[in-house]
Amino acid sequence: MTPTPPAGQLAALDASLDVVPAAGDRRRHPAPAHLVFFHGPMDCGKSTLALQVDHNQSRQGRHGLLLTQGDRSGTPQISSRVGLQRAAIELDADTDVRLLVRDRWAAGQRVDYLIVDEAQFLTGAQAEQLAELVDESHVDVYAFGLTTDFRTRLFPGTQRLFELADDVQRVQVEVLCWCGLPGLLNARVVGGAVVREGATVVVADTAPAPQPPAAVPEVASAGDAAVRYQVLCRRHYSRGQLGPTPTVPGQLTLR
Numbered sequence: 001m002t003p004t005p006p007a008g009q010l011a012a013l014d015a016s017l018d019v020v021p022a023a024g025d026r027r028r029h030p031a032p033a034h035l036v037f038f039h040g041p042m043d044c045g046k047s048t049l050a051l052q053v054d055h056n057q058s059r060q061g062r063h064g065l066l067l068t069q070g071d072r073s074g075t076p077q078i079s080s081r082v083g084l085q086r087a088a089i090e091l092d093a094d095t096d097v098r099l100l101v102r103d104r105w106a107a108g109q110r111v112d113y114l115i116v117d118e119a120q121f122l123t124g125a126q127a128e129q130l131a132e133l134v135d136e137s138h139v140d141v142y143a144f145g146l147t148t149d150f151r152t153r154l155f156p157g158t159q160r161l162f163e164l165a166d167d168v169q170r171v172q173v174e175v176l177c178w179c180g181l182p183g184l185l186n187a188r189v190v191g192g193a194v195v196r197e198g199a200t201v202v203v204a205d206t207a208p209a210p211q212p213p214a215a216v217p218e219v220a221s222a223g224d225a226a227v228r229y230q231v232l233c234r235r236h237y238s239r240g241q242l243g244p245t246p247t248v249p250g251q252l253t254l255r
């Protein structure tokens with residue numbers, strides 16, 4: 001008997017087993033699906049990668065659904081900093097992702113894979129639903145999300161995906177702190193100061209166009225001060241130092 005490998009190596013192991021005669025139960029599951037989670041700080045290119053994965057999958061003739069959460073536009077979409085965008089289905093905390101997929105199947109639509117952006121906002125139950133879709137329905141799931149919140153704690157959805165995913169990958173596009181070191185932490189900035197306490201989910205709008213207060217979601221209220229996020233290295237997060245030059249409006253967003 002060989003020892004059981006860590007979950008992160010299962011995808012590679014499955015690929016290597018393709019050339020090995022299948023045994024036992026594997027014969028009945030010729031194409032096992034996978035739950036893959038990509039994570040990183042803001043602006044690390046998660047949404048760009050999400051759209052690239054979707055593109056690659058659809059080129060193979062596969063059919064997918066794009067899911068997102070916390071979209072403020074009213075027309076949910078996955079959009080990337082480099083200008084790509086695609087329409088997406090908006091999830092809320094009560095959405096059962098299994099039912100969402102089964103409804104599509106009932107309507108005669110193929111669903112071979114899911115792209116889940118903003119996966120940090122998933123509930124633990126929804127992450128478990130994704131795992132069930134992988135195991136019981138052979139739907140591939142590619143989830144993309146922020147690693148930690150402004151308190152440097154794992155988001156709930158991120159934590160559950162860390163626990164359940166077959167493969168967890170840090171997105172390799174490096175985001176730099178103003179000092180030039182890799183930026184790994186998402187600082188919440190209110191009134192020009194780093195804050196480390198408060199509601200976990202505050203979807204700040206840092207888009208170039210100023211937003212009227214009415215356009216800011218309820219959860220974004222943090223007094224009257226504007227809320228924005230800035231990626232910092234650990235040292236400058238700890239010191240609360242935001243750098244010598246003010247951030248250019250629109251330079252930093254949550255996604």
Ligand SMILES: [Zn+2]
Pocket residue numbers: 177178179180181232233234235236
């Ligand atoms: Zn720094």
